[in-house]
Amino acid sequence: MPRATAQAASHGPRDDDKRERILAAALEAFSAQGFDGATTREIATRAGVNLGLIQYYFEGKENLWRAAVERAFEQIRESLAPVLSDPSLTDEDARTRSVIRAWVRFVATRPEFVHLMHDEGRRDSPRMRWLVDNHVRPLYDGICGMLTRAQEQGRLPADIDVVHFHYIVVGATSLIFHQGEECKRLTGVNPADEAVIEQHATAVETLLLGPPSKETPR
Amino acid sequence: MPRATAQAASHGPRDDDKRERILAAALEAFSAQGFDGATTREIATRAGVNLGLIQYYFEGKENLWRAAVERAFEQIRESLAPVLSDPSLTDEDARTRSVIRAWVRFVATRPEFVHLMHDEGRRDSPRMRWLVDNHVRPLYDGICGMLTRAQEQGRLPADIDVVHFHYIVVGATSLIFHQGEECKRLTGVNPADEAVIEQHATAVETLLLGPPSKETPR
DNA sequence: GTCTATATTATGATAGAC
DNA sequence: GTCTATCATAATATAGAC
Numbered sequence: 001m002p003r004a005t006a007q008a009a010s011h012g013p014r015d016d017d018k019r020e021r022i023l024a025a026a027l028e029a030f031s032a033q034g035f036d037g038a039t040t041r042e043i044a045t046r047a048g049v050n051l052g053l054i055q056y057y058f059e060g061k062e063n064l065w066r067a068a069v070e071r072a073f074e075q076i077r078e079s080l081a082p083v084l085s086d087p088s089l090t091d092e093d094a095r096t097r098s099v100i101r102a103w104v105r106f107v108a109t110r111p112e113f114v115h116l117m118h119d120e121g122r123r124d125s126p127r128m129r130w131l132v133d134n135h136v137r138p139l140y141d142g143i144c145g146m147l148t149r150a151q152e153q154g155r156l157p158a159d160i161d162v163v164h165f166h167y168i169v170v171g172a173t174s175l176i177f178h179q180g181e182e183c184k185r186l187t188g189v190n191p192a193d194e195a196v197i198e199q200h201a202t203a204v205e206t207l208l209l210g211p212p213s214k215e216t217p218r
Numbered sequence: 219m220p221r222a223t224a225q226a227a228s229h230g231p232r233d234d235d236k237r238e239r240i241l242a243a244a245l246e247a248f249s250a251q252g253f254d255g256a257t258t259r260e261i262a263t264r265a266g267v268n269l270g271l272i273q274y275y276f277e278g279k280e281n282l283w284r285a286a287v288e289r290a291f292e293q294i295r296e297s298l299a300p301v302l303s304d305p306s307l308t309d310e311d312a313r314t315r316s317v318i319r320a321w322v323r324f325v326a327t328r329p330e331f332v333h334l335m336h337d338e339g340r341r342d343s344p345r346m347r348w349l350v351d352n353h354v355r356p357l358y359d360g361i362c363g364m365l366t367r368a369q370e371q372g373r374l375p376a377d378i379d380v381v382h383f384h385y386i387v388v389g390a391t392s393l394i395f396h397q398g399e400e401c402k403r404l405t406g407v408n409p410a411d412e413a414v415i416e417q418h419a420t421a422v423e424t425l426l427l428g429p430p431s432k433e434t435p436r
Numbered sequence: 437g438t439c440t441a442t443a444t445t446a447t448g449a450t451a452g453a454c
Numbered sequence: 455g456t457c458t459a460t461c462a463t464a465a466t467a468t469a470g471a472c
Contacts, residue, residue, distance in 0.1 A: 018437085018438085032341060033254070033341075034252055034254060034255070034337075035255075036251070036252060036254040036255035037252070037253075037254035037255075039464085039465060039466085040465075040466065040467090041464085041465070041466090049438085050438060050439055050440085051439095051466095051467095052437095052438070052439065052440080052467095052468090053437080053438065053439085054466095054467095055466090055467065055468075056437070056438080057437095060466075060467075061465095061466070061467090115340055117397075118336050118340075118396065118397070119252075120400075121396075121397035121399070121400035122333055122336075122396055122397060122398075122399065122400070123250055123251075123399050124399045124403075128399060128400060128403070129403060132400055132403050132404050133403075136400070136404060137404060140404055140405075157421075157424055157425075157429070160417060160420065160421045160424070161407070161417060163394075163401070163405045163407045164394070164417055164418050164421040165421065166405075167390075167393045167394035167397070167401065167418075168390040168393075168394075168418075168421060168422060168425065169390075170393060171388075171389035171390045171391070171392060171393030171394070172385075172386040172387075172389045172390040173389070174389060174393075175385045175386075175388060175389030175392075175393070176381075176382070176385035176386075176389070178336065178339075178340055179335075179336070179339035179340060179385070180340075181339070181340065181341050181342045181346060182338075182339035182340070182346060182350055182354070183381070183385065185342075185346070185347065185350050185351075186350050186354060186355060186358055187358075187381045187384075189379070189381045199378060199379060199382055200382050200385075200386075202378065203375075203378045203382040203383065203386060204386060206375055206378070207375075207386065207425050207426060208425060211375070236455085236456085257446080257447065257448085258447075258448065258449090259446085259447070259448090267456085268456060268457050268458085269448095269449095269457090269458095270449095270450090270455095270456070270457065270458080271455080271456065271457085272448095272449095273448090273449065273450075274455070274456080275455095278448075278449075279447095279448065279449090
């Protein structure tokens with residue numbers, strides 16, 4: 001690790017071209033094949049760059065994975081931020097419903113994200129610990145706060161630990177997209193279709209909080 | 219593939235010792251590390267047998283995986299069969315609730331099963347197709363029949379395609395156990411605890427079908 | 437920064453003795 | 455049936471030229 005210590009941390013404005021392409025290809029590969037199944041060779045090929053560059057920029061597969069995951073979590077924060085701070089959402093119930101719908105749309109659009117989470121959350125490992133401590137926990141705290149308020153206000157059963165609701169909501173919203181290919185073969189339904197995404201959001205919303213009001217915000 | 223063609227298909231009553239141990243170790247390894255992450259060497263070591271025996275009995279990693287999966291599905295069928303044919307369950311609602319609870323207990327007890335499904339359902343592959351066509355579809359048909367009847371009887375919203383309910387139920391019930399290690403680190407809650415399992419079953423049951431009646435069958 | 441080797445492992449599979 | 459080699463391959467990582 002002689003070189004690329006300072007460079008890897010912060011980059012100038014215009015040396016990012018190939019680095020970016022590697023990152024994008026890595027996110028695709030890791031989410032499609034998992035950490036073990038993905039190969040640095042394939043990532044380099046799909047990014048159209050030389051294998052050595054991965055080493056130069058990221059100092060190895062493990063670090064490349066971390067960088068790709070950081071990228072994925074930036075995207076999710078960007079997707080949820082507008083809803084979380086939307087001033088037009090007056091009551092808590094409307095906001096909860098909006099967050100759920102925004103979340104469903106996000107996981108539907110970026111199943112890579114779901115894949116990464118399902119892959120790494122399943123066993124104890126340095127990657128899992130890093131993921132939880134650096135990225136999952138803030139997200140979890142936000143979701144739990146939202147769900148806890150719903151419990152306090154009687155919109156969700158109060159006698160059940162919020163942990164359950166969290167995994168129920170995340171599982172219920174994301175599995176159909178995580179298993180998108182299976183779903184297509186098993187049922188003929190394509191979870192990437194716009195109409196299917198909206199139906200799924202409605203289904204989860206209904207089961208969790210009751211049927212949506214007439215004028216659901218699109 | 220000179221030898222082991224007839225033997226691998228059917229075995230005598232008492233030559234199964236090492237073959238069984240390989241199978242058990244394989245199920246553990248594949249579910250813990252995924253197909254790519256698991257190695258035949260590790261499986262052999264954990265089974266306490268020689269590496270060559272895997273080749274002898276299963277003719278390769280792919281076939282070993284299939285055999286391990288068959289095993290897992292036998293277990294799930296055994297777990298659900300008693301509930302599905304329990305004559306003491308008079309009305310449909312009680313049966314639906316029992317099936318959900320039995321399912322939760324199964325995935326909680328055998329998270330390996332969930333791991334396998336989540337691993338292989340995520341992308342199109344020969345393994346995925348084999349899994350869906352041979353094992354998932356019968357299970358899916360059963361679950362859908364149950365959910366469709368619930369819709370017809372007004373116990374579930376009728377205006378939502380049953381596909382959504384299927385993935386919602388499976389996702390809601392299984393994610394906390396699939397991400398068991400993550401859950402422990404993130405929340406301090408251990409999903410393997412008896413009380414946690416029952417709480418989770420109750421939570422899903424409540425959200426889907428409404429609060430359980432007083433005398434819930436244990 | 438980017439590329440071409442190449443070193444080093446580790447893995448799935450095979451051959452063949454016992 | 456079970457074991458001990460060993461092969462062939464593929465993957466990560468490194469060294470060093472340009």
